[in-house]
Amino acid sequence: MVFGKSKKVPEKIERSVSTSFWAGAIAGIFVDVTLYPLDTIKTRLQSHVGFWKSGGFRGIYKGILPTAVGSAPTAAVFFGAYTSFKLACQGYVHPNNDFLVQVVAASVGEVTSALVRVPTEVVKQRRQACTDAGTSLAIVKATWKKGGVLGFYQGFVSTVLRDAPFSIIQYPLWEYFKDKWRIHVRREPTPPEGALCGAIGGAIAGAVTTPLDVVKTRIMLSTGCTKREEASISQVIKGIYHHNGLRGFFAGFVPRVVWIFLGGGVFFGVYEQSCVLIDGV
Secondary structure, eight states: OOOOOOOOOOOOOOOOHHHHHHHHHHHHHHHHHHTHHHHHHHHHHHSTTOTTTTTTTTTTTTTHHHHHHHHHHHHHHHHHHHHHHHHHHTTTSOGGGHHHHHHHHHHHHHHHHHHHHHHHHHHHHHHHHOTTSOOHHHHHHHHHHHHHHHHTTTTHHHHHHHHHHHHHHHHHHHHHHHHHHHHHHTSOOOHHHHHHHHHHHHHHHHHHTHHHHHHHHHHHHHHHSSSSOOOOHHHHHHHHHHHHGGGGGGTTHHHHHHHHHHHHHHHHHHHHHHHHHHHOO
16 A cells, blocks of 8 residues: 655745835734724723723724824834844754744844834824823924924833833744644645734733833823823832732733734734735745
């Protein structure tokens, strides 16, 4: 009796920097605009004044303009930096150490993209949670008047401290789940399959990093919504614990995890499909 040979596991497809850049831009704007209401709810739940005082369910599309403007370049810059670093390491790092390369690449991508993301985040979150902040343009003018360019980077350090650990968890998990899927079914994952891998990885990362997100949100809202000066990270952490205990660090946990799971599915699905359309494979 003759048995057929088992199907060989295909080699992993590595996208070019250009493909990753443009696919990331498409995916970024699509997911941020589509799931914006959930992000607004999460931000208001994390506000120091509480969900209802920061707007409740009213005006859940407030701040969508700066998000739409910033989401495409932010995601494009991230994937451009992420892919560039990975490709630069090829030939110098053993395949068994791919995980470490992905971890560092994710960190490089987040720090680089934060230069684009933070200014739009500052405007967006003040529009979402500060009931008396006015329009996005008014927030831009007020921020510039009070702090100049640096005013738009309030919360930069806390954003990097939140997003770098998030990406260090999410992107290696996304790549890991895709590799396991490739080995199991002996073919490259389809865009929907890659989307599921990214959604699961994102949900895990989102759950773990919720406390960092709460701290980042409080810092960004500290000057824009109150008369206080910008609070330091340590002051914010002490304040959250003093008023709400450990539970305060998980404010907005459910909508954050749900938003990231859904967003991860949409984001990676659109990203994977865009890569296929751009490269034809």
